[in-house]
Each structure stands twice: as C-alpha cells, then as structure tokens.
Amino acid sequence: MTDESPPPSYSHNPRPVGYPLAFKLLRNRLVVDTTRKVEEMQLGAVTRIRLSYEPRSFAQRAFRTRVTLVNGRTVTFTSVSWTSIMNVRSQEAEYSAFVHALIEAVARANPKVELITGKHAVLWSLMISAAAFTLVAVALFAWRAFESGAPGAALLGAAVAAVGIWQLEPIIRLNRPGRFAPDALPEALLPKA
Structure with missing residues (x-):
C-alpha cells in the first residue's frame, strides 16, 4: 500500500x-x-x-x-x-x-x-451428526412410503432429502x-x- x-x-x-x-x-x-x-x-x-x-x-x-x-x-x-x-x-x-x-x-x-x-470442532461434529440423522430419517420415511404404495409421499421425501443435501453440504464442507x-x-x- x-x-x-x-x-x-x-x-x-x-x-x-x-x-x-x-x-x-x-x-x-x-x-x-x-x-x-x-x-x-x-x-x-x-x-x-x-x-x-x-x-x-x-x-x-x-x-x-x-x-x-x-x-x-x-x-x-x-x-x-x-x-x-x-x-x-x-x-x-x-x-x-x-x-x-x-x-x-x-x-x-x-x-x-x-x-x-x-466452526469449533465440537459444534462441527454436532452439525454433521444432526444432518446425518435428519437425512437418514427422511430417507427412511421415503423408503417406507414407497413400500406402502404411496409414491407421492416417497417422491416428497426424496425431494426433501435432495434439498437438505443441497443446503447442508456447503455448510458442513466450508465450516470444517x-x-x-x-x-x-x-x-x-x-x-x-
């Protein structure tokens, strides 16, 4: 300067x-x-x-x-x-x-x-755990809906999971x-x- x-x-x-x-x-x-x-x-x-x-x-x-x-x-x-x-x-x-x-x-x-x-390592680990738990729960919902013959609900669950991954991936990756x-x-x- x-x-x-x-x-x-x-x-x-x-x-x-x-x-x-x-x-x-x-x-x-x-x-x-x-x-x-x-x-x-x-x-x-x-x-x-x-x-x-x-x-x-x-x-x-x-x-x-x-x-x-x-x-x-x-x-x-x-x-x-x-x-x-x-x-x-x-x-x-x-x-x-x-x-x-x-x-x-x-x-x-x-x-x-x-x-x-x-983020601090503990907070980052909690973020990963919460994101993984949420995505597994949504995937399980979509699978159960598909098995039960409710393809609309299964598609909704898959869409929610996709949006969740889209939003959460940069938060987790960039805050390592x-x-x-x-x-x-x-x-x-x-x-x-």
Whole structure:
C-alpha cells in the first residue's frame, strides 16, 4: 500500500433495520465506524481471526469474519449487506479484498495470530451428526412410503432429502475446522464474486 492509495476499507449493513458498519485499515489500526461511534483497535492486539460460511437464507450464501482481540472483544462482519427488510446484496469481491488486506496487516503486527477456518470442532461434529440423522430419517420415511404404495409421499421425501443435501453440504464442507497461514488463505471462504 503506497501513501497515495486509499486505505483498505469495507462497509455493510448487518441487519435489515439499523446502521451500517464501516471498517478501515489505517497503518497499525482497525477503525470501526458504527455511525454512533468510531473505535480504533490496534492490529497487534488481534489474537484470532476466524473465517466461516454463514448462509443467511434459503438461497443467500454469506461468509463471515470474526476478529478477536486480546481483551476478548470481538468484531464481526459478513459478505452480505441488507438494503431493506426483504433485500440482501452480496459483496463477495469487496469482502474478500478487505479480508485479504486485514489478514496481511494483522500478521505483520502480530505474527502469532491464530488464523482459523470453520466452526469449533465440537459444534462441527454436532452439525454433521444432526444432518446425518435428519437425512437418514427422511430417507427412511421415503423408503417406507414407497413400500406402502404411496409414491407421492416417497417422491416428497426424496425431494426433501435432495434439498437438505443441497443446503447442508456447503455448510458442513466450508465450516470444517482448520488453520491457515497468512500466505495461504482459504480461497473457498474468500470468494471473488
């Protein structure tokens, strides 16, 4: 980053009703503007950055970054921005560019920062168990319906299972617990568009 170029920044509205959040990297600080107040956080105080996949609705994918400071405070932002109660705008390219810049700056300020992907291992295991149980139950329902001579119910069960797999597969795959290095970012969690 040269002195003439603008500092990396990102903004989004995290809720349908509320104020937007704006983030800016200024030298060794992360500036968070909530519209009501502006806070500055030292990048050297960041102990952990977690990247995860957090879908917002049936068809809206979203990626989330959670920054944890040494005092336990967290700052979270996502790749989507609410524009109204019914409309969400994807900002994947802008989000990814800012997260790249943030991780690079934090790694320079604190080489010991933990860079983590996905959910905690226990939560991820529970997600897999719940998904498997649900899909087996739906498959069993479809099989029993087919055996009982109710092909409509069997088709409905198969359709529910297919939609479930379609929705659950990326949640489980992209939220697998892991670690990454500042020079090897998880591109699956930082989409370009």
